[in-house]
Amino acid sequence: MGIRSQVFWLTTPLLVWAIVRRRGPAREGYPRATGAGIAYAAGTLLWLVPLVAMSGGPGAYWQALFNQGSEDLTGIRMLWTTPTARELADALYYALAAPWAVWPAAAVVLVSAAVGAIALSRTDRRGFEILAAAFVPYLLFDILFQETFTSRYALPLVVPIAFLATRGLRVLPLQPALVAAGALVAWDAHVGGRTVAALASEPAPAFRLLADMRRVEGPRRDAGAGPRSQAEFRRAPPDRLARRRRADFRPGVAGAVAARMAPGRRLLGRRRSAAGVVRASTHAAPPSISCSTGRPFAYRWSTPYPVLMSGTRPGDADWYVVARPDWYVREGWALTPRLPASPEADRKGLGYGAIVGRVRTAALSGGALLVGGRNFESRSAAGLRR
Secondary structure, three states: OOOOHHHHHHHHHHHHHHHHHOOOOOHHHOOHHHHHHHHHHHHHHHHHHHHHHHOOOHHHHHHHHHHHHHHHHHOOOOOOOOOOHHHHHHHHHHHHHHHHOOHHHHHHHHHHHHHHHHHHHHHOHHHHHHHHHHHHHHHHHHHHHOOOOOHHHHHHHHHHHHHHHHHHHOOOOHHHHHHHHHHHHHHHHHHHHHHHHHHHOOOOHHHHHHHHHHHHHOOOOOOOOOOOOHHHHHOOOOOOHHHOOHHHHOOOOOOOEOOOOOOOOOOOOOOOOOHHHEEOOOOOOOOOOOOOOOOOEEEOOOOOOHHHHOOOOOOOEEEOEOOOOOEEEOOOOOOOOOOOOOHHHHOOOOOOOOOOEEEOHHHHOOOOOOOOOOOOOOOOOOOOOO
């Protein structure tokens, strides 16, 4: 459980099953549940106490835990918060079918696993109970409470499904079973090999985006600075920015990119957009942002089976170039719930200095500009300066 909180659903139910199903008297006179509970608590404290100490104490640890739980329940797609038939279908697909990359392979594996579950329940009742105790609670937790489109959450479920599929193939005669198993193994090796090769061939989309920003940025620092064409991106090979420190590839463009560059923030993506930090009314699509090129510069994973990368962060990214924004703000502002300020992590906010927002004079059209908000910083006095 100290590795990741979700591991609770893989370990604790199995421990409970072992206590309930244990045969014979408890050793040394201790009730079996009490002895197991003491051992479980001792093992938990071995990682929990150092973790709380390194987090800054119980208060800081609880705040971090509470914030993470709040974000998980409000900022992601899950069946518990969106109980619809479509969300249920997505949850089942990403949990059971997506790990096998394509529908034909998934269908063969899942049908074989269903046959294997029936066969195992009839021939090895204890083995079937162990498998159910080890993985069914995690399956229910994954479907209900985890981000539906994130494929990596289904990794623990690959183990029992592969085991049951193998058990299901054993109902066939030996030769057909070996042929079917060999074909599945060869196909999965092909899928895995091609995916790994594609991932190793180029940096992640976000790092390619940052490399292109550095390449086309040059001396330009104004709000209209940006690439003129896709060809301008291809004049030099992309840097391997994954090997550099974050500070080495932080772009210096002021307002040209509607994205947060501070640590812990995401670039513009299709699911979680930071487009609310800029406004340009001269173009219609997409809402709240304009592109001098007419469309964003897209950066995508080039893997042959994209479903295996679903939910990967940082994932696909888009670069929106704003030629003449009506207004934009820099780090430290919290304009919407999806664009919260995190001054402690970013060291940007009223507690660390001024936060900057700029408005184009022509956008006011002879009217008045009203700025309102709330200041939650206790270390400084609020003020507005032109």
